[in-house]
Amino acid sequence: MKVERVELRRIGLPLVGVFRTSFGVERDRDILLVRVEAGGVEGWGECVALPRPVYSSEYLDGAVEVIRRFLLPAVRSLPQHRAHAVEPVFAKVKGHPMAKAALQTALLDAELRAAGTSFAGYLGGVREAVPAGVSVGIMDSIGELLDAVDGFVEQGYQRIKLKIEPGWDVEPVRAVRERFGDILLQVDANTAYTLADARHLARLDPFDLLLLEQPLPEDDLRGHAELARRVRTPICLDESITSAKSAADAIAMGATSVVNIKPGRVGGYLEARRVHDVCAAHGVPVWCGGMLESGIGRAANVALAALPNFTLPGDTSASDRYYARDVTEPFVLENGQVRVPDGPGIGVLPDPDVLAEVTTSVIRL
Template identity: 40%
Template sequence: MNPVYIKEVVLHTINVSLKSPFTTSFGTIKTKEVCIVEIIDESGLSGWGETVTSDEPYYNEETTQTARYILKDFLIPKLIKKEIAHPKEVKQLLSFVRRHQIAKAAIETAVWDVFSKKNNKPLYEVLGGIRKKIAVGKSIGIQNTPEELVSKVAQYVNEGFQKIKVKIAPGADIEFIKKVRDSFPDINLMADANSAYTLEDIEHLKQLDQYNLIMIEQPLAHDDIIDHSNLQKEMSTPICLDESIHTYEDARKAIDLGSCKIINIKIGRVGGLQESIRIHDLCKENNIPVWCGGMLETGVGRSHNLHMTTLSNFTIPGDTAPSSHYWHEDIITHDIVMDRGYISIPEGIGIGSEVCRKSLKERLIQSESFISDYSVHPIPS
């Protein structure tokens, strides 16, 4: 395989607006800043990554501003002028920075993209994927009434989505799920709590068992695996962990403790594609199915999700809805579209698309370029 020599890194900060507000237990998102990472190798090829951050530190401690700072002052100086024999090396190269997983993932995924292009292969082949198309699920934010939620679900079921995820929170949970299940007794239905409950709510949460959910995602604290183990013992509904899993070691301990029966792998949350693969392989060895959650990505991040989901243990449809469900216009040249509940993986090299420079410019806040001898802080060797 041909190595990549990183000649330049460009950070493009853009502002994007959702077609409609998206509400979770954290709050409501209407717009967000995103940092698009462009890595340029010595032959002029560009690889693309994305900070799948929010503007506020509600999902985790990172924001777009903190991710950009970590990229500029620590991560880029470590990779600039480096020859990368394989993208799996990047995880170790960046390990001197603790956590900041989303910032790491943004630049690591860009390396995977440019490496795949350098070797004239689609990303999924380099990752070891086995599928040419993937099943697609749809995530629905918290609605004002159960009736509004049922209407949304009906729309997406009719469009062919293979799984429906419903965001829940105290006061918008049991009755909402009941209405959906009564209306759609056979669909793949799950609830996502985004850490909105505690063990004091155990009897309340156990009411969900009667609705044949494929999972309840992250009902308890964002950094917990102990209480989730206790809750899983009391519930027949499988628990899926999301926010609690940042690394392979987190996943290993959660599996050992019986804290979950399913794991949601988000590339940004775990620090990149290499760690995603490691967690995927661990879960496969332990008969724990995985799926890929969404972070309201642009087409850059969503494309990386699609390629990762071709790995064999991604057996549950992910939150990989087409771009048109979120953005009036995406920033990539290859639109992500769904056909009867499935998305075909682009066969082009890398992620199968490039960033549209015109779309990028229309949303641009600033671009910053870093080349050759760039350095800010002393970097551990």
């Protein structure tokens, strides 16, 4: 397969409501889509980097620059532009896994469309639909939080994840548990605490949470291992897991007993599958995290979540959780699940009219 054209397209999608985490407040999404043309087919990928380097060191403008100046020339240097083949040349560019993931996903999508193979089938998916969880941001009041959770429970989401930070943790969790009983409930701290907060975080133990996600900074594996000894709630790592090797190291240290896999964070879906395999080999369950993706990124995530060791509901929400109108046909919630696309590649394409309306810039190469 030889790539003939590449398009870097920025789009702006307004969120249906304000989404607040310890990283800040989001009211709309600035998204980079990568489109490749090769052999009469097109492939799409989505870059999940944020406009500012707050979740990781990556940010959208930097991702555009890295793709243009370094990753595309690396692809052009290869005799065949296949998704597996780009990994060794991408490795020569330090960091920037989200930029790498976006371009590699577009290449893989085109490759699979040409072969008539679905993303889920290629990765090794075993499910036609995956259980859907939903992430609930930090609210202005517990009453507002309870109203939001009530709506998601009524819609049929199988798991609720609450974002927490110092000052918004024990009491919101207590209120949700008391109001909604034995629903599957977990919390996500996005690195907002330190090991000095261990005694406070142990106050979450009585609420029978599925997991406590990334409580400490991403580089503090020893701290997570020590915290795991001090609390009963299972520790799950997110930002700390950047590769299959880092997952193996974290498991060996006792720093995690559950892993959140985000393909953009680990450099793409091929590495995400390796993380899945490492965790499966060690008996560590995984689930698919989300970055408020459009239908392009969501389609690939849902396919990944169909793999056998994804035994916990992920952030594979329906499209209307975040967007009144998506760029693809919307993903919908059916009996608490989202169907896995079974068409070639990621199984979806953007609507040209909607895409034109939400596009803010295009670079054609």
